[in-house]
Amino acid sequence: MTNAPLIFGDYRGLVQYEIGSAEDLARMQAVPPARWSSTSVPVEQLLCDEALLRYIDTDENGRIRVQELLDAYDWLKARLRNTSRIAARTDTVHLDDLDASQPDAARLRSLARKRIKATTGQAAGAGATISLADIRAFRDGYAKKAPNGDGIVAPAQIGDAALSRLAALIVEVTGGVADLSGDLGVDEAKLDAFLALGRARLAWEAEGALSAGAETSDVLPFGAGTAAASEVVDKLAGKLDQFFAQCDLLGQGPVAEERLAVKPESLAALDVNDPAAIQKFLREAPLARPSRAGVLDLDAWINPLFVDEARRLSVEVLPRALGEAGPVRKLDPKGWEKVRALFGPYRAWQSKKPAAMPGDLAGAELCALIEGPAPEALRALVQEDQQASAELVGLSDLEKLALLQRWILDLANNMVSFPALFSAKERCLFEVGTLVLDGREINLCLRVVDKAEHKPIAETSNVFVAYVDLERKEGDATRKMHVAAGVTSGTRRGIGVGKRGVFYDREGKEWDAKVTDVIVKPISILEAALAPFVKLRELVVDKMTKLFGSKLEAAEKTMTDDVNKTLVAAPAAPAAPAAPAPAPPAGGLGGTLVGGGIAFAAIGSAAAFALQTLASINPLDAMLAVGGVALVVMTFSGFLGWLKLRKRDVSTLLEASGWAFNVRIYLRRNLSLRFTRVPPLPRGSIRKPRVTPLFVSGEEPAPVGRIVLAAALLSLGAAAGWYYREVIVTWVRQLFG
Template sequence: MPNPRTFQFQRFGSSYHLVIQSADDLQSVLELDDAHWIATSAPVDGLRCDPVFLSYIEERIDGRIICDELRDAIRWALDMFRDRSGLERHDTVVQLEAINPDAPDGHRALEAARKILLRNGTDDHATVSLAQVRAIKQEVEDRPVSEACVVLPDAADDPDIRQCLTDIVATLGGSPHPAGTNGVSLDNLDQFLTQARAYLDWHARGQIPDGAANTDVQPLGAQTAAAYAALLAVRDKIDQFFAHCRAVAHDPALAARFAPKPDELNALDPRDPASIDAVLRSAPLAPAVAERTLDLTTHINPADIDALAAFKDQVLQPALEQSLTHLTEAQWLQVKQYFAAHDAWAAAPAGAAVARLGIEKLNQYLEPRFAEAVRQLETAGHATAFDLENVRLLEKLILFQAHLIPVAANFVSFPELYDTSRRAMFEMGTLVMDGRRFNLAVRVSNRAEHAKIAAASSMYVMYLQVSPADGAAKYEVAVPVTSGTKGNLAPGKRGVFNDLKSHLCDARVIQIIDNPVSLGEAIIAPFQRIARVLTGKIEAMTTSAEKKLDTATSSAFGQVESAVAQPAATTPPPAQAPPQQSRAAMTGGLLMGGGVAVAALGSSVAYITKTLSGLDWRWIIGGIGAAILAVMAPAAIVAMVKLRKRDLAAILEGSGWAINAHMRLTLPQRRFFSKNPRFPSGSRGLQRWRFWVAIAIVVAVIAGAVVGTIKLRRMQAEKAAQIEADNAADEAADDEADKKDASPPQTNTPPSTQ
């Protein structure tokens, strides 16, 4: 019984990741349940890897790689290698001895490798590199004769042969060539020659021999083509006329059925000539008569008069050798029989596809030298041609050797995501913004869908539009902020994005998913909100006071202007005295109200000062600290819960990944993904004391709050003990008094005298 396979896992965050470093680990992947894969599906454009390699894995051609496709790739690679050490080294050079010749595709890959080495003429016949394979692949795709003996026109040095190949492709379409264009295969050549001969034979049957006036196919000699065209112009209408005549001869009442329908006439617009012409073109040639004779002179449809006149002159006169004014059905059948041979010849042209090349060129191409030249090109090309499919198979084998383990280690497990010295395949680069480096960026194809999923990740996420400097298409990335503060991050802010190819690109924030970034920021958030509320209230009060002051000032200036505008000699009427007294009263009331307000404020300040002066400083610090803790504690608890729930899986799921595990942020990840780089060693002029002063103040406040709370509890305990002791003493005194009251009175006996 074989020993069970050992699966080695590592714990990262809150999930377990399979260790994938060797070919044996790849074998473990085949046996690992899908539920233990970190990812079971991923978008192809989300992986930074050789696109040709990814295309070889992607069997469904749907832009995604799923777990079964990766399993098939692993199974194929393990089967193709009998020496799997190259898989572990990620080599782009394959040892021919490492290829398993007994695998289904092993013989083909070995054949392609040996043929490449033979072509290159190198001394090393034991290894073949990816660069060598791709050079041959490009050569095969570009060469004028493919392994399937498809010859491109450029393969011919003779311009006549080259033009022949070009014409074959133009007329028959040709066969696909690896270069992406069409060429000429042996089948195409044979088909072209067959059609050329058929067309020339067909054309010859329509020719009039020298010395002859006509033939069966050309009954009117050189005039046959024009006469036949005139016949075709009216043939259907004349056939219809005689059919109507036969019907009327059988039943005269049927004549009414052949006239235009009332609905058709109602739809006719008498003001539209085009509409009238359309009705006439569809109407019969002439009214049907039981005698089955067509009067060529009267009652002819105006739309057919010209065509019928040409038919009479070019067909009837030469065919029947007489001038007619009436055409009987028997004569009509005689005319059609006269042109029957020509009609059959014209209706079935052979080699129509090559007819446009013309008789002269087709006769030239049928010369033996053309076919022989094309066949020689195909034979010579086949002798040295590679089987492109075998070359691609060898390329696939080398790519799998180089990339299969790294891709599995970024799909089945994600160790590189948790290693700050390495970059996972789905990472896009580093963002430099707001004095920080954000080292995790994931490509986003649909920002709206990504934002819906990222909102549940409890992470602060920025979406940026990246504009490559080389003019390539813009793209979007999602960048989580995992430590520090939000700082000045906001939509519209710009920075630079350094992709993993070291290309600097312009980047701009276009959307933000807001969540706590760090515990410290979450703790001070309530105080910031309180400050914003107070600031808003003060600004509102200030604005209101300014408006009232502006109103009062405007009113006062208005009254002064009114007084100045009155004539000096005019004595104000007595009735104006009460308003002046009222304004004086209002002014006095205002001053009195202001005095009361100031007095109330002063009393409040005095009361607060008196109250605080009566308290011990420890009580004051304890009260302030308790108030601060009452605000900070809930915020800290909520922030800790949210920060602990931060999940990198949502960032990837929004980009189209199917993630099984919860990928919690670790402390090294938080610090690395959002990093404040240190200043160079030996830097001067840096004012670091401000940071330490702020830390000292925070520590002092917290320490004061703790000490004050302890002191407060101790004082409360001492006071309670003192009260208890006083109560006990009072009870003891009361008991003593009760005992004295309960004892009998003592009698004083006078001393005896001797």
């Protein structure tokens, strides 16, 4: 079989290896990559099962390359004894097709039989099959149970109430990890992280605990009241540091005293009617008035915002901290440093406090949970789940086998060769769907991820491209997609930015479509031949609009100004008999009328000259001359358009979407009509004849009328060309040197 010759088909100059059977796939290895049509393709461009693409894209770089496709076929071939069903493109696996002599295939066969028996209750006999849908149903049901092979146990999968509570607690503390069922669960890493957090909490609590019979410790100098005393000290710490520093500053003399004094201007800026402004001012003010002695008198004036804390410091903290009878009324810098140092170990201990457990779990309850049997029992469940992974992997391999059996031929035909391009019955995997726009069905539609990157490359394809935004409502969600549609036959007609249509994807679902951008290129020879006249028409219309528009605006302005001057000016009473009226100024109303008369006279003279000239020319000669010139222009423009049309390249459009191509796929007539067409009337339809043989108001010419009109124009052009053959030959020689 492998010695059979490789067969290459010639698709109008495109030589491609033909792949139509499993035998052709087996010989695919002998085709060098340089002979492949495409050697690399982005996965988002292949419209097939997404799971299949994940299986083939082994390096997960988002692209399918030559070796990855060959490896996928080798994997499939190693497990299938009978490969004939590949050509049938079926995702149903016949168990008898699996090669029992191959260990992996035997394992898959045994697993499939097991799942079939578990579902139907009967043993899988000869001819038994399992479909892709069945495989996925087995796997999805398997994933919802424990053990399911992912090494993760969700609380809902645990029957024991205590272990389920522990698992839920771990998920709450650590965030958990997603189980195949979709629920959050616990794996060994999360279990170990929780135990580490719990033991850290217990160790922290032990460090701050009082020893038996002791009322205080270094960490708890006030025993159970340490937290409240430390809170008072912390609230006053900043203000006390400020007070003693300002006392030290007073020793620098009168200048320092002046700086520390409250300035009238600072009080002047204070809004004394705003309580919030006053509170802010007092919050920044000193705790007490600094003195050269550097001693805080707690019986003297104290900042009103800190009076309560100062009283608690005097009564509750200082007596015990300084070993004096309370309340303490005086505090010097040494006493303050002693107080701060006394609470240093407590603050250091508090800074190491771990995160609190849910439900204030701590102390003996936390210790019983951490050190009890529950964590190891939960670990055993996790390890049991990990050991069951072999069956889950087997189900994934069965899915991969069914997908490859269904799609491997299509994938090969969209990389090694592209026979579907030349078939009206098949579609390439890059064809997103059909765009119905401007009365045509456009099938050359490709996904576009980044239009800014796609467009510069697409412009070199010489294909007329319409970029279309697609939108579809599905329930509460709105799906969007962007495609590039190549218009390959007919004319542009009304296709432009803002044009709306409808799009049908490969599943027949309907999308709203709107053109957002176009790349304008010739679509047909007729359009190319008429292009110069279209441009001439647009140029003439534009120039005439600008010329007559500006002239009309100037004339209207001049006339308006003259009328205003005439109406506003007051007539003067003549002192003597009126002299003959002088000629009106050139800029007045009269000047305008005179100028208009001269203009009409000039136009009339020009018209008379034109009529006299036309009268002196034979009408037939004039028609032949005009027809000859038009025919020559159309011929050259059509010829240049034909050259461009022959260079329209579908592969360049695909390269703009990320494909890597070795060949050029030029659009010929058969491909042009395959990608863009006007659909025929439904079968059995009756077309009524037109009322008039040539034209009907508001409609295009009837087929007979088109033939007659084309014949008349062709005859006129041929006659003009023959009549002026010498002039045309001379002009062509001058044009081309």
